[in-house]
Amino acid sequence: MVRRSATGRIGIADVALKAGVSHATVSRVMNGNFTVDPDIAARVRAAAVELKYQPNPVGRSLALGKTDTIGIVVPDLANPTFQAILRGLSRAAAQDGYRVLIADSFEVSSEEAILAGEARRRCDGLVLCAPRMSDAELEEIAPSLHPLVLINRTTAAPEIPSLVVDYGQGVQALAEHLVGLGHTRLAFLAGPAGSASNGLRLEGLAAFKASHPRVDVTMLDGGSDFDTGHEAVDAVLASGATGILAFNDLVAMGLMSGLHERGVNVPADISVTGFDDIPFARYTTPTLTTAAVPIADLGAQAWHQMRALIRQEGLETPGTRYQPRLEIRASSGPVSTSTSPAR
Amino acid sequence: MVRRSATGRIGIADVALKAGVSHATVSRVMNGNFTVDPDIAARVRAAAVELKYQPNPVGRSLALGKTDTIGIVVPDLANPTFQAILRGLSRAAAQDGYRVLIADSFEVSSEEAILAGEARRRCDGLVLCAPRMSDAELEEIAPSLHPLVLINRTTAAPEIPSLVVDYGQGVQALAEHLVGLGHTRLAFLAGPAGSASNGLRLEGLAAFKASHPRVDVTMLDGGSDFDTGHEAVDAVLASGATGILAFNDLVAMGLMSGLHERGVNVPADISVTGFDDIPFARYTTPTLTTAAVPIADLGAQAWHQMRALIRQEGLETPGTRYQPRLEIRASSGPVSTSTSPAR
DNA sequence: TTCTGCTGAGAAAGCGTTTTCTCGGTTCGT
DNA sequence: ACGAACCGAGAAAACGCTTTCTCAGCAGAA
Numbered sequence: 100m101v102r103r104s105a106t107g108r109i110g111i112a113d114v115a116l117k118a119g120v121s122h123a124t125v126s127r128v129m130n131g132n133f134t135v136d137p138d139i140a141a142r143v144r145a146a147a148v149e150l151k152y153q154p155n156p157v158g159r160s161l162a163l164g165k166t167d168t169i170g171i172v173v174p175d176l177a178n179p180t181f182q183a184i185l186r187g188l189s190r191a192a193a194q195d196g197y198r199v200l201i202a203d204s205f206e207v208s209s210e211e212a213i214l215a216g217e218a219r220r221r222c223d224g225l226v227l228c229a230p231r232m233s234d235a236e237l238e239e240i241a242p243s244l245h246p247l248v249l250i251n252r253t254t255a256a257p258e259i260p261s262l263v264v265d266y267g268q269g270v271q272a273l274a275e276h277l278v279g280l281g282h283t284r285l286a287f288l289a290g291p292a293g294s295a296s297n298g299l300r301l302e303g304l305a306a307f308k309a310s311h312p313r314v315d316v317t318m319l320d321g322g323s324d325f326d327t328g329h330e331a332v333d334a335v336l337a338s339g340a341t342g343i344l345a346f347n348d349l350v351a352m353g354l355m356s357g358l359h360e361r362g363v364n365v366p367a368d369i370s371v372t373g374f375d376d377i378p379f380a381r382y383t384t385p386t387l388t389t390a391a392v393p394i395a396d397l398g399a400q401a402w403h404q405m406r407a408l409i410r411q412e413g414l415e416t417p418g419t420r421y422q423p424r425l426e427i428r429a430s431s432g433p434v435s436t437s438t439s440p441a442r
Numbered sequence: 443m444v445r446r447s448a449t450g451r452i453g454i455a456d457v458a459l460k461a462g463v464s465h466a467t468v469s470r471v472m473n474g475n476f477t478v479d480p481d482i483a484a485r486v487r488a489a490a491v492e493l494k495y496q497p498n499p500v501g502r503s504l505a506l507g508k509t510d511t512i513g514i515v516v517p518d519l520a521n522p523t524f525q526a527i528l529r530g531l532s533r534a535a536a537q538d539g540y541r542v543l544i545a546d547s548f549e550v551s552s553e554e555a556i557l558a559g560e561a562r563r564r565c566d567g568l569v570l571c572a573p574r575m576s577d578a579e580l581e582e583i584a585p586s587l588h589p590l591v592l593i594n595r596t597t598a599a600p601e602i603p604s605l606v607v608d609y610g611q612g613v614q615a616l617a618e619h620l621v622g623l624g625h626t627r628l629a630f631l632a633g634p635a636g637s638a639s640n641g642l643r644l645e646g647l648a649a650f651k652a653s654h655p656r657v658d659v660t661m662l663d664g665g666s667d668f669d670t671g672h673e674a675v676d677a678v679l680a681s682g683a684t685g686i687l688a689f690n691d692l693v694a695m696g697l698m699s700g701l702h703e704r705g706v707n708v709p710a711d712i713s714v715t716g717f718d719d720i721p722f723a724r725y726t727t728p729t730l731t732t733a734a735v736p737i738a739d740l741g742a743q744a745w746h747q748m749r750a751l752i753r754q755e756g757l758e759t760p761g762t763r764y765q766p767r768l769e770i771r772a773s774s775g776p777v778s779t780s781t782s783p784a785r
Numbered sequence: 786t787t788c789t790g791c792t793g794a795g796a797a798a799g800c801g802t803t804t805t806c807t808c809g810g811t812t813c814g815t
Numbered sequence: 816a817c818g819a820a821c822c823g824a825g826a827a828a829a830c831g832c833t834t835t836c837t838c839a840g841c842a843g844a845a
Contacts, residue, residue, distance in 0.1 A: 121824070122801090122802080123804080123824070123827090127803090130803080134822075134823065134824085136823065151586075153563060155563065155801050155802070156563050156564045157500060158504060158800070159803075160830090161501060161800085161831065162829075164830070176528065176529040177721075185544075186519040189544060190546065198561070199544055200511070200541055200542070200543050201528075201542055202536075203529070205533075216496070218541070221499045325721065352722075353725070356725050359727070379695075382668065382698075382726065383726070383727070384702070384727030453832085454832065463794075463795085464794070464795045465832080465833090466833080470794085470834095473833080479792095479794085499832095501831030501833090502831080504802090505800055505833040507800070
């Protein structure tokens with residue numbers, strides 16, 4: 100005769116009944132409130148153990164007005180970058196007893212705002228990676244999402260923390276590196292059009308071009324995954340560039356694979372650089388020169404900002420910029436002496 | 443004068459007030475109950491839109507006894523296999539309006555049961571990847587976790603769906619493949635001790651040995667990541683084996699990287715095989731021979747089983763076995779003619 | 786006209802907690 | 816020894832929603 104509640108699960112009422120006290124007292128005991136008589140407390144605890152009682156989190160959430168859960172919106176769960184952010188976030192949040200709810204927008208920008216709103220209502224806060232959303236829309240929904248932490252986006256509202264990787268600086272460093280190796284004809288294999296982080300890279304390249312008027316930089320359409328890089332082989336070869344700046348490591352890997360199939364030697368004929376320094380970058384052949392982003396740290400940092408927001412501490416620096424670190428490996432080398440790459 | 447509720451957010455009461463009806467009617471309208479007068483319904487909808495009212499999911503969950511959320515426990519969010527399962531699960535669940543809550547047990551087996559219980563209480567069901575938990579413990583907690591879908595584990599309870607990859611068959615196929623290439627000295631770079639999927643591989647190898655008495659199979663300690671493979675180079679070379687079965691693709695990649703550093707040629711001197719066919723496997727150099735597991739499908743399947751459980755359909759087949767498919771690429775080749783690999 | 790049957794909407798009872806409010810019973814001070 | 820301060824625990828309200836219950840109000844049938 101244990102199952103009382105309609106749901107079939109045992110609730111606080113069962114424990115109260117068994118211990119011969121009121122719901123309130125059981126609640127007090129379960130929450131470590133010391134204003135309860137030790138004998139009674141012991142009796143309640145014994146009853147709770149015997150019944151294997153575990154408070155229903157939904158009921159608690161309603162009463163407490165908090166869920167101990169945060170949400171994260173990512174554009175693509177297949178992308179190692181977001182996997183790493185998720186990992187860092189989840190790990191750090193778990194340490195403080197929070198869980199994370201995920202929402203994958205599948206790179207469709209119209210979903211981002213809806214998912215963000217839904218996720219936010221179920222959680223105590225939201226981490227938003229929404230590279231495709233327009234600035235206007237972001238600006239509009241951001242206030243309603245508070246507590247909110249932005250990744251690779253900024254907003255005019257100053258109280259919203261924002262962690263952004265300085266892709267512009269990173270791509271400049273990579274370009275400088277290639278130029279230092281003697282390359283004068285570069286190509287940028289761009290990311291998804293409209294992506295915020297792609298925009299930052301373009302700004303960086305513009306700055307680079309301004310300071311290096313004699314270096315030729317060709318812009319090539321691309322994307323963010325393996326296949327994009329693989330398919331770009333023809334365009335890359337046609338460009339005549341000897342130094343290729345790929346949007347990210349995935350694209351670089353796809354490109355290198357395609358070049359390999361064509362018999363083009365990297366880096367002897369063409370140098371290739373990636374971006375992000377995903378774990379696999381050091382295991383490609385040749386190992387990939389890239390700009391390292393401390394991406395799991397970024398996830399952890401996102402949690403720390405979020406925690407401060409939730410606890411209303413508000414003392415942390417709202418905006419943090421991550422400087423990528425140049426990671427020179429074997430996929431970049433001196434410009435080849437032959438006039439054009441082997442085909 | 444809109445903010446009524448203590449939480450500051452607008453609730454059903456605000457809408458009711460504004461539309462001049464009762465809470466009940468607002469609820470009916472919001473849930474598409476047609477027993478409400480069209481005029482009133484329109485008035486309510488207008489009020490809801492004007493106030494930007496969105497029902498509080500926690501309140502709904504409490505009333506409805508469901509959260510529209512499922513949980514997943516994974517041993518390591520850094521492992522591409524679980525990332526893929528998570529992705530497949532999340533994607534499929536989202537299609538049916540469900541979200542997923544993640545719990546990372548960080549490969550510590552004692553956490554698995556606790557996390558599973560906690561996650562389960564917050565959700566409508568649980569997908570459990572708990573390779574380290576003992577059979578006894580699994581058996582004990584499984585009933586309390588229902589609806590539950592197991593990945594790569596089985597339980598005596600027949601009504602619990604279980605999706606398991608036939609690692610035993612896969613590893614046998616890989617071994618056969620190597621033997622077919624002339625290898626007679628193999629080595630198995632094992633996974634984490636106590637891991638369920640490692641156990642399945644060992645069983646497969648035992649069967650293989652029984653049917654191939656003349657083939658020598660050395661067992662080597664290992665793990666599940668890059669570094670494990672990389673560190674195993676010495677042991678691998680010392681074993682004298684010419685065909686190496688790595689626990690998974692990550693280990694294989696680490697090993698190949700280590701062998702490359704030592705000047706050992708793959709596959710000329712030593713053949714290496716992986717397991718899982720992670721996306722990167724086709725971009726390594728040489729490309730990796732492996733056993734392909736339709737891992738994202740597995741995540742989707744997990745959702746379908748879960749959905750059947752939640753809807754109490756119970757008609758789906760409770761146990762599904764996935765047969766890995768041999769994916770022969772360039773990291774495996776004929777055994778070398780020289781007596782021992784270059785060092 | 787009166788009674789039955791039906792419709793549509795408000796009142797109220799949950800869902801499972803936490804927390805405030807209240808009050809009987811002690812204890813302390815004088 | 817009597818009132819004040821206090822302490823511990825039960826009653827009840829609150830959290831935000833859904834759903835059953837209930838009952839006006841009205842249409843149709845006898």
